[in-house]
Amino acid sequence: MPNNTLTRFAGGSPLAVLARLVLLSILVGVVLSVVGLDPWNILHSIRLLLRRIWELGFDAVDWLWRYFLLGAVIVIPIWLLMRLFNAPRGR
DSSP states (O other): OHHHHHHHHHTSOHHHHHHHHHHHHHHHHHHHHHHTOOGGGHHHHHHHHHHHHHHHGGGGHHHHHHHHHHHHHHHHHHHHHHHHHTOOSOO
16 A cells, blocks of 8 residues: 555656656756756856846747756755655555
8 A cells, every 4th residue: 555655646656757757867967068057057047047138138038948947957856855745644
């Protein structure tokens, strides 16, 4: 029964989900590297984004999308951890 709950929560076999997450993380890391982002220049990139929005107007939507994706790389795992630690017990 506990394995069934874990499988249902993860959306499949835990080992298969882990393998997919590892591969997806590597792919996202490569994409972020190609874009030129890394953990050490995120604040600089955010300032650059705000300046480009001001200077370019609606052309900056593309840049906004990229930063949304970059933020999602951080936000989604934190959300998942919060969901795991605040999951209802005993069901």
